[in-house]
Amino acid sequence: MVLYTSPFPNSFLSVLHSFSWGLIFPCYWLADRLVASFVPTTYEKRQRADDPCYFHALCIIITTPIYLALLVASLPFALIGFLLWSPLQSARRPYIYSRLQDKNHANGATLLTEWKAAGNGKSFCFGSANVCLLPDSLARFNNVFNTQARAKEIGRRIRNGASRPQIKIYIDSPTNTSISAASFSSLVSPQGGDSTNRTVNAGMKRTTSMEYKGDNSGSNNSEDSREDKGGPGEPNEGEENTCIVRINGEDNGHMSDTETDTVNGQAHASGPAEPSLEGDAEISKTPNHKQKEGDSGSLDSYSASRESLVKVRVGDGTVDQSTVNNKLLYKASIMKKTSVRKKKHTDETFDHEISAFFPANLDFLCLQEVFDKRAAEKLKEQLHHYFEYIVYDVGVYSCHGCCSFKFVNSGLLFASRYPVMDAAYHCYPNGRGTDSLASKGALFLKVQVGSTPQDQRIVGYISCTHLQAIAGDTTVRCEQLDMLQDWLSEFRKSTSSSSTANPEELVAFDVICGDLNFDNCSSEDKLEQQHSLFTHYKDPCRIGPGEDKPWAIGTLLDPEGLYDDEVCTPDNLQKVLESEEGRKGYLVYPTSKNHSSSQKGRKASLKGNGRRIDYMLYTEEGLYLEWKVEVEEFSFITQLAGLTDHLPVAMRLMVSTGEDD
Numbered sequence: 131m132v133l134y135t136s137p138f139p140n141s142f143l144s145v146l147h148s149f150s151w152g153l154i155f156p157c158y159w160l161a162d163r164l165v166a167s168f169v170p171t172t173y174e175k176r177q178r179a180d181d182p183c184y185f186h187a188l189c190i191i192i193t194t195p196i197y198l199a200l201l202v203a204s205l206p207f208a209l210i211g212f213l214l215w216s217p218l219q220s221a222r223r224p225y226i227y228s229r230l231q232d233k234n235h236a237n238g239a240t241l242l243t244e245w246k247a248a249g250n251g252k253s254f255c256f257g258s259a260n261v262c263l264l265p266d267s268l269a270r271f272n273n274v275f276n277t278q279a280r281a282k283e284i285g286r287r288i289r290n291g292a293s294r295p296q297i298k299i300y301i302d303s304p305t306n307t308s309i310s311a312a313s314f315s316s317l318v319s320p321q322g323g324d325s326t327n328r329t330v331n332a333g334m335k336r337t338t339s340m341e342y343k344g345d346n347s348g349s350n351n352s353e354d355s356r357e358d359k360g361g362p363g364e365p366n367e368g369e370e371n372t373c374i375v376r377i378n379g380e381d382n383g384h385m386s387d388t389e390t391d392t393v394n395g396q397a398h399a400s401g402p403a404e405p406s407l408e409g410d411a412e413i414s415k416t417p418n419h420k421q422k423e424g425d426s427g428s429l430d431s432y433s434a435s436r437e438s439l440v441k442v443r444v445g446d447g448t449v450d451q452s453t454v455n456n457k458l459l460y461k462a463s464i465m466k467k468t469s470v471r472k473k474k475h476t477d478e479t480f481d482h483e484i485s486a487f488f489p490a491n492l493d494f495l496c497l498q499e500v501f502d503k504r505a506a507e508k509l510k511e512q513l514h515h516y517f518e519y520i521v522y523d524v525g526v527y528s529c530h531g532c533c534s535f536k537f538v539n540s541g542l543l544f545a546s547r548y549p550v551m552d553a554a555y556h557c558y559p560n561g562r563g564t565d566s567l568a569s570k571g572a573l574f575l576k577v578q579v580g581s582t583p584q585d586q587r588i589v590g591y592i593s594c595t596h597l598q599a600i601a602g603d604t605t606v607r608c609e610q611l612d613m614l615q616d617w618l619s620e621f622r623k624s625t626s627s628s629s630t631a632n633p634e635e636l637v638a639f640d641v642i643c644g645d646l647n648f649d650n651c652s653s654e655d656k657l658e659q660q661h662s663l664f665t666h667y668k669d670p671c672r673i674g675p676g677e678d679k680p681w682a683i684g685t686l687l688d689p690e691g692l693y694d695d696e697v698c699t700p701d702n703l704q705k706v707l708e709s710e711e712g713r714k715g716y717l718v719y720p721t722s723k724n725h726s727s728s729q730k731g732r733k734a735s736l737k738g739n740g741r742r743i744d745y746m747l748y749t750e751e752g753l754y755l756e757w758k759v760e761v762e763e764f765s766f767i768t769q770l771a772g773l774t775d776h777l778p779v780a781m782r783l784m785v786s787t788g789e790d791d
Contacts, residue, residue: 133553134223137523147218153211157204158265164197165267171275173693219528224555225573228510228520245580245588251786253762254579254590255489257288258643258746259770259778260498263505263541272775273689280773281505285512287769288495291488293516480670480761482681484707486700486768489780492516494577496594496643497543501568506543517545524555525569533559536569542594544575551589552576552625556617558610563600570596572614572644574621579638587635593618595644604657607648611661614642622752636754638785642667642747645776650678651738652720667747670761670781683707683766684717684740685777691716692772703768707777713739746781758786 138144167190170178178186245252261284262269266277274280495517500506506522513520525539540555557571572595580588595614598606627634642663648655650672659675671682687697697703697716706712717740750759763782770778 133227133550134225135227135229137222137226138218139221139223143218143221146214147222150211150214150218153207154215157201157208160197160201160204162265162267164194164201166270166275167193167197169267169270171270171273171693172690174275176693216528219526220530222527222530224526225521225524225553227550227553228514228522229549230514230518246583251757251784252580252638253782253784254494254639255492255780255782256494256496256592256641256643256746257292257488257492257767257778257780258496258498258594258645258744259767260596260645260744260774260776261500261509261770262774262776263500263502263509264538265502273692274774277502277505278508281500281502281508282512284770284773285509287773288488288492289513289516291767291769292490292492292495294487294490478679478681480763482670482764483766484683484704484768485765485780486704488767488769488778489763489765489782492780493547494592494641495543495545496592497545498594498596498645499541500543501538501541503539509543513545517547519546519548519550520544521550521553521573521575524573525571526557527569534561534566536567538568540569540571540573541596542571542573544573544592544594546575546577548577548579548590550575551578552621554617554621554624556613558598558613560606560609561598562603562606565598565600570598572617574618576621576625582636586633588638589635590637590639591618591622591641593642593644595642595646597645597647599647602654604648604655607646608657608661611646611658611663615663615666618642633754636757637752638754638757639759639783640749640752641781641783642745644745645743646745647743649684649720649738649741649743651676652741663747666751667749669745669747670764671742678738678742680739682739682742683713683777684719684738684742685744685766685779686718686741687775687777688716688718689775692775698772700768700771703771707766707768710739717741744776744779746779748781748783756787760784760786 136144138147261281262272262274263277263281263284264272266275269275269277495513497509500509500522503523510520510522521544523539524542524544525536527536527539529535536557540557542555544550552575554574555571556574557569561568561570572593575592575594577590577592578587579590582588593614595610597610600606622640646658648658650659650669656676664672664675671678673679691697694716695702696712697706703716706716719740720738746764748759748761753759760783761781762784763780765780767778767780
């Protein structure tokens with residue numbers, strides 16, 4: 131299948147489309163600004179609280195006639211442009227595939243090595259988020275604004291979070307007879323000169339460079355990262371930016387004050403943070419992007435997140451292993467006291483957390499509500515610093531491809547560190563109300579993640595979707611779920627080049643991500659909760675229809691509280707969501723006939739931990755029979771605090787081959 135790298139099959143149509151949109155844009159922009167001036171956000175209301183009551187009204191009285199006059203003057207040109215633009219949509223392709231040509235521009239893509247399926251297995255990390263990048267006037271109804279600046283900042287935070295180093299700590303304690311599990315801790319600190327970095331120990335085996343270079347990092351591969359791999363606790367094949375630490379737990383001594391200062395000083399041992407690639411002049415205009423002390427959403431802050439421990443740098447000398455163990459155990463205890471980001475239930479087989487960062491080594495990203503085309507370009511530019519392959523501007527326009535007129539695209543965007551082999555898009559034909567104005571649908575992708583020693587391709591399937599949003603449209607969403615399954619089955623059949631007797635491809639995973647606009651606890655969503663999709667695909671957060679696991683939380687934030695000091699930064703939002711009372715104040719809860727829809731400040735007993743409408747599903751059906759897929763980690767992410775009214779989610783899957791090294 132040919133991937134479309136441009137929206138039109140030839141340059142003439144592209145030029146004609148650009149010309150027609152140039153005639154439409156002034157009218158579109160003026161109408162957007164006119165409506166936006168009458169829809170203030172809570173942040174703007176607070177900013178105007180100290181101004182005279184007549185000041186804002188005076189501004190509207192002055193600007194409204196100007197906007198109206200210019201809008202009327204631009205209407206004839208917009209009409210001509212529309213008459214050219216609409217017929218062109220019949221020739222428009224359903225998506226644009228962008229591949230980064232200059233790999234030095236990407237921090238993450240250069241670290242990938244091809245998986246040969248010769249080891250114990252490999253983990254793949256998936257992320258999904260609804261980023262609410264609508265035209266500014268429409269975004270304000272969700273209490274967010276400045277769409278263009280938000281798009282730039284969202285991309286910057288995602289790539290900074292995903293490009294962090296990762297450390298796995300295995301603890302072998304004589305007092306703990308259970309199997310040691312990997313603890314994933316983010317190592318983030320500002321970068322300075324090497325002279326300011328302190329050496330903690332030399333007893334760790336470093337499998338790759340632990341230096342975090344932020345936006346300016348290239349390949350982190352060093353000579354040390356090419357050392358022979360062996361022994362227990364080693365990373366899976368192809369895993370990047372990972373440091374393995376094994377703690378024996380046999381020494382129970384205490385650290386001296388000097389050693390304590392050394393450990394606690396690591397987060398501030400480096401020099402000033404490196405500036406980002408782009409200036410913050412535009413971003414600083416909105417509260418969504420204000421960096422405060424300790425704001426871990428941007429990795430350029432001077433203080434690390436609560437979940438960030440220290441920056442570890444492996445020395446070349448010899449250090450007594452008992453001292454190393456004591457220091458690491460001390461740091462682990464400090465982390466345990468100050469953060470409950472990882473709670474592992476006795477009946478759970480994987481780690482789960484509320485994290486202030488996107489997972490390190492994020493492989494695939496599915497975004498929803500990237501409706502604004504200018505914002506999509508800015509977001510793509512930022513994401514290309516980490517992801518080499520991006521599919522964006524997905525959907526159809528005008529009356530072509532769907533039953534009703536479509537003003538905006540599907541809002542779906544997909545980013546990957548692995549090459550995309552095939553892609554297909556389908557529009558849901560049964561959209562109702564305001565949702566029918568967008569070409570909501572499903573994007574299906576096939577990616578190549580490696581190859582076997584026998585030159586068989588190792589592939590994976592990822593589906594990204596956004597369902598009907600209007601409350602009460604249960605039947606519509608169920609029909610869309612039916613179509614999603616049918617389209618996915620067709621896509622897998624049409625793109626498969628294997629046969630049972632002679633498999634040319636081995637399927638490693640099949641994942642569905644997206645905003646499904648129903649939760650697993652609301653009584654009004656019972657039909658969706660019992661849909662057959664959940665018999666074929668597993669939801670890591672779900673026990674069964676109508677019941678989520680105790681640690682699962684809602685992903686829909688109360689828009690009215692987005693700019694409260696308690697939740698306006700990633701760290702603050704993380705702290706709030708870790709407490710039940712905090713969740714009641716800032717998450718939207720399942721609807722009930724006996725309660726109003728507003729959840730702000732309610733302290734009554736509520737079912738569940740909020741409306742979880744953003745899903746990540748996986749299946750074990752249709753995969754290579756000799757391999758096993760398991761969830762390794764699931765995260766609710768607060769790094770986009772103040773930028774969207776949804777919580778991003780992430781899932782790390784382990785594909786076990788069952789082969790020994």
